[in-house]
Amino acid sequence: MAGPWSAGFRSLLHEHDYRIDEIDGTVPAALRGTLFRNGSGRNQLAGRWFAHWFDGDGMIQAIRFDAQGIHYRNRYVDTPNWRDENQAGRIMHRGFGKMRPGGVLVNAFRMAANVSNTSVVLSDGKLLSLWEGGPPFELDPATLATRGLQDFGGTVKAFSAHPRIDPDSGELFNFGLDYGRRTTLTPYRLHRGSLTKLPPVTLPYPVMNHDFVLTEHHLVFCLGPILVHPIRFLLGLSSFDGALHWDGGKPTLILLVPRDGRDAPRFIETEAFFQFHFANGYEADGTIVLDLARYPDYATVGQALRDYWHSDWPAAGMATLTRLRIDPASDTVESRAYAAGSANEFPKVDPRRIGKRYRYAYIACNPADRATGLQQQVARVDLESGAVACHDFGPHGYVGEPFFIPTGAGEDDGVVVAMVFDAATEGSAVVGLDARDLAAKPLFTARLRHPVPYGLHGCFSPD
Ligand SMILES: [Fe+2]
Numbered sequence: 242m243a244g245p246w247s248a249g250f251r252s253l254l255h256e257h258d259y260r261i262d263e264i265d266g267t268v269p270a271a272l273r274g275t276l277f278r279n280g281s282g283r284n285q286l287a288g289r290w291f292a293h294w295f296d297g298d299g300m301i302q303a304i305r306f307d308a309q310g311i312h313y314r315n316r317y318v319d320t321p322n323w324r325d326e327n328q329a330g331r332i333m334h335r336g337f338g339k340m341r342p343g344g345v346l347v348n349a350f351r352m353a354a355n356v357s358n359t360s361v362v363l364s365d366g367k368l369l370s371l372w373e374g375g376p377p378f379e380l381d382p383a384t385l386a387t388r389g390l391q392d393f394g395g396t397v398k399a400f401s402a403h404p405r406i407d408p409d410s411g412e413l414f415n416f417g418l419d420y421g422r423r424t425t426l427t428p429y430r431l432h433r434g435s436l437t438k439l440p441p442v443t444l445p446y447p448v449m450n451h452d453f454v455l456t457e458h459h460l461v462f463c464l465g466p467i468l469v470h471p472i473r474f475l476l477g478l479s480s481f482d483g484a485l486h487w488d489g490g491k492p493t494l495i496l497l498v499p500r501d502g503r504d505a506p507r508f509i510e511t512e513a514f515f516q517f518h519f520a521n522g523y524e525a526d527g528t529i530v531l532d533l534a535r536y537p538d539y540a541t542v543g544q545a546l547r548d549y550w551h552s553d554w555p556a557a558g559m560a561t562l563t564r565l566r567i568d569p570a571s572d573t574v575e576s577r578a579y580a581a582g583s584a585n586e587f588p589k590v591d592p593r594r595i596g597k598r599y600r601y602a603y604i605a606c607n608p609a610d611r612a613t614g615l616q617q618q619v620a621r622v623d624l625e626s627g628a629v630a631c632h633d634f635g636p637h638g639y640v641g642e643p644f645f646i647p648t649g650a651g652e653d654d655g656v657v658v659a660m661v662f663d664a665a666t667e668g669s670a671v672v673g674l675d676a677r678d679l680a681a682k683p684l685f686t687a688r689l690r691h692p693v694p695y696g697l698h699g700c701f702s703p704d
Pocket of ligand 1: 359402403451517518697698
């Protein structure tokens with residue numbers, strides 16, 4: 242199966258650098274700065290698609306809003322994988338789903354190559370391109386040129402692509418998962434260029450985990466039973482993706498890691514579910530509240546990501562924006578689902594509310610009655626009242642992560658910026674929506690000179 246959305250996975254090999262000349266509407270004067278985005282730019286090699294969407298090579302986009310308009314630039318992260326496979330014109334390295342051609346022996350004891358394709362973060366003026374299986378690559382924020390691998394003096398092996406920055410202190414928190422004889426989760430704090438390793442947490446069994454929530458006192462993880470078989474992968478018997486196995490008989494483990502690294506971490510068991518992404522979370526009266534795009538399991542999304550370019554992206558089995566209220570005193574977890582249609586993904590909040598009480602989340606979604614297809618809507622969800630406002634990019638538009646950029650003091654005083662692929666024209670645009678009036682006509686639609694393959698995450702650097 243496939244659908245009109247499928248064309249949006251085609252690679253963009255050319256590296257562009259130009260001022261966008263086709264803009265409908267007006268960019269608000271308060272929107273000034275650069276939106277950096279990351280995602281798989283190349284999904285194909287030698288006429289064949291990579292085995293998994295997560296195999297693609299990291300391509301950074303810098304979308305700069307200034308007094309003259311909008312400037313666009315894209316550039317690949319210059320990883321060894323990118324260089325080697327460009328030179329050879331064929332697959333040279335293992336990935337998340339891809340294997341070296343030639344069987345078990347040519348794959349055994351070779352790690353997945355760092356394709357640096359998941360997100361990008363600015364910390365102390367350093368632009369870091371992220372991929373959760375390895376260290377970041379540092380880039381020049383102005384030219385996007387790759388400066389090199391940044392492993393903080395050999396401290397970092399794995400470094401997740403979802404760091405959270407405390408808006409008051411400026412501290413960046415992150416984690417890495419290391420699969421060895423035992424699986425350890427290592428939390429990190431990065432502040433003023435100095436990286437601190439918090440005490441590693443030994444997990445009871447190896448799992449895959451992609452994101453976490455930062456609250457006032459904790460790093461909070463939801464470790465669903467998506468088990469990893471590291472030996473299968475190590476011996477070359479399967480890809481990393483092929484070494485994943487959902488065990489719904491096991492609980493989801495909620496792990497609370499104190500930010501100060503002093504108290505012992507706590508595990509709380511709850512019913513099995515899976516998530517890639519959290520919107521945010523906070524602490525209130527001894528409880529922890531968090532919002533996530535919650536999947537019943539890994540089956541549907543795991544298969545859709547494997548089939549990406551020819552998947553029908555079924556809605557049944559995909560995620561629902563859900564609030565969890567965790568009470569560590571009684572080990573209880575309450576769950577409440579929001580009515581933001583179907584296929585909820587890429588939840589975002591105002592970055593100034595990270596770890597604090599917040600009211601609004603923005604999420605890509607589809608109408609509730611849509612059975613298949615990638616997301617065509619962005620919803621703004623009032624997490625207090627449950628009210629949902631939607632912007633619809635249909636019938637031909639497919640939208641990625643809705644990124645909230647503040648332009649005023651209020652929590653919803655800002656612009657929601659997203660990349661939209663138009664399947665009718667096979668073109669892409671940068672679209673800005675008024676966060677307070679999401680359903681209205683876009684504030685601006687800036688059409689690019691070329692299509693851009695669907696991406697993942699990014700960050701914003703105000704001027
Ligand atoms: Fe992610």
